[in-house]
Amino acid sequence: MKAQKRKKTGEKLRASGSQAPILLDAKKEQAEQSLSHLRNQQIKRLADAKDNLMKKQSQLEHLKSQSFEFNHITEKTGEILRCQDLTLAFNLSISINFVMNASEKIHIQGENGIGKSTLLKTIQGLIKPHDGKMYCNVQTAYLDQNLSFLASEISATEYLKTINANLTEQQIRTSLGNMKIRRDKALIPLKNLSGGERLKVALLALKFQHVELLLLDEPENHLDIESRELLAHAIKHFNGSVLLVSHDDSFVDACEITNSYHLK
Ligand SMILES: Nc1ncnc2c1ncn2[C@@H]1O[C@H](COP(=O)(O)OP(=O)(O)OP(=O)(O)O)[C@@H](O)[C@H]1O
Ligand SMILES: [Mg+2]
Structure with a gap:
């Protein structure tokens, strides 16, 4: 101009x-x-x-x-889990009392060795409680920090097929591909995948099982930053309920978990 x-x-x-x-x-x-x-x-x-x-x-x-989302819409309302005067195997000194409602997310806190992992395993039915009452009316899934249930010889594709037999090979390969588990990664033994890759397989397995209550035991441990973000995003948007054990407050914040129960 x-x-x-x-x-x-x-x-x-x-x-x-x-x-x-x-x-x-x-x-x-x-x-x-x-x-x-x-x-x-x-x-x-x-x-x-x-x-x-x-x-x-x-x-x-x-x-x-x-990104990963569960696409899970829970139809449950009201109480899904109740622990009443519950004492755990191995640690008899604490009595656990809490009620959990559908879609609630709770951070389980407590010092090392107090019984956080034992509580999650008890809810999953892997360990018998010592005494007291426990009632849970939804399907649960327990994930330990090493995802040890995935330390196996079978491939991600074979594993997901065992989780949901209605899925076609193509659907499984597409889901894995969307999580960047492509080509040979989908076919080699799960034990040879990295922590982050195993986490992605575990998340897909949870998605295909329509789990209502996730029992997560320090799941962010051993994950790279990208996988931690992926997991926090998935937990944040999960429409069901979550009991999360974690010593990492920034991870708990990223999952937008606001309720907590302190074992003592
Ligand atoms: N299989 C087992 N046999 C005997 N004792 C056990 C067994 N598993 C755990 N314990 C004991 O039970 C208590 C609770 O253990 P747990 O692993 O549940 O604690 P935690 O709160 O998860 O600890 P951390 O924060 O270190 O993960 C501990 O004293 C532990 O030594
Ligand atoms: Mg533990």
């Missing part, structure tokens, strides 16, 4: 004959140079914006391919 205005002023001056033609030619050249400079700046800005857009799109693709 500025250059055009200058050019017009130059033309007027030339018409009026009040300036030497050599001066007017210099002014014209100057105006043309400014115009071309502006045009180059605009081209560069456009190229930068395009570059930026492509970078953002590839970041979004990356995030999308890493």
Whole structure:
């Protein structure tokens, strides 16, 4: 705009004959140079914006391919779990009393060795309680920090087939592929996958089983940052109930778990 205005002023001056033609030619050249400079700046800005857009799109693709959601809608309402005067095997000194409602998420706290893992295993039915009452009316799944149930010789594809026989090989491979477990990774023994990859298989297994209550025992341990974020995102958006044991407050915050029960 500025250059055009200058050019017009130059033309007027030339018409009026009040300036030497050599001066007017210099002014014209100057105006043309400014115009071309502006045009180059605009081209560069456009190229930068395009570059930026492509970078953002590839970041979004990356995030999308890493995200996981349970797509689980619970139909349960009201009480799903009750522990009444419950004493655990191995540690008889504490009596546990709490009630959990559908879709509630609770952080289980307590010092090392108090019985947090034993409580989760008791709820899952892996260990018998010593005394007291425990009532649970939903399907539960217990995940220990090493995902040791996945330290097996079978592949992710074979494992997920055992979880839900109605799934086709193609559905399983697509689900695994969406979690970046592709090609040979889907076919090698589970024990050879990394902690993060095993976590993804475990999350898919939970999704295919329609679990209502997740019992998570320090699940963030041994995971890389990306997998921790994936897990926190999944827990945050899980529509069922969660009992989470974790010593990492930032992870608990990321899962947006606000209720807690302290074993003591
Ligand atoms: N299989 C077992 N046999 C005998 N004692 C056990 C067994 N498993 C756990 N214990 C004992 O039971 C108590 C509770 O253990 P638990 O693993 O539940 O504690 P925790 O709160 O999960 O501890 P941490 O924070 O270290 O994970 C501990 O004193 C532990 O030594
Ligand atoms: Mg423990």
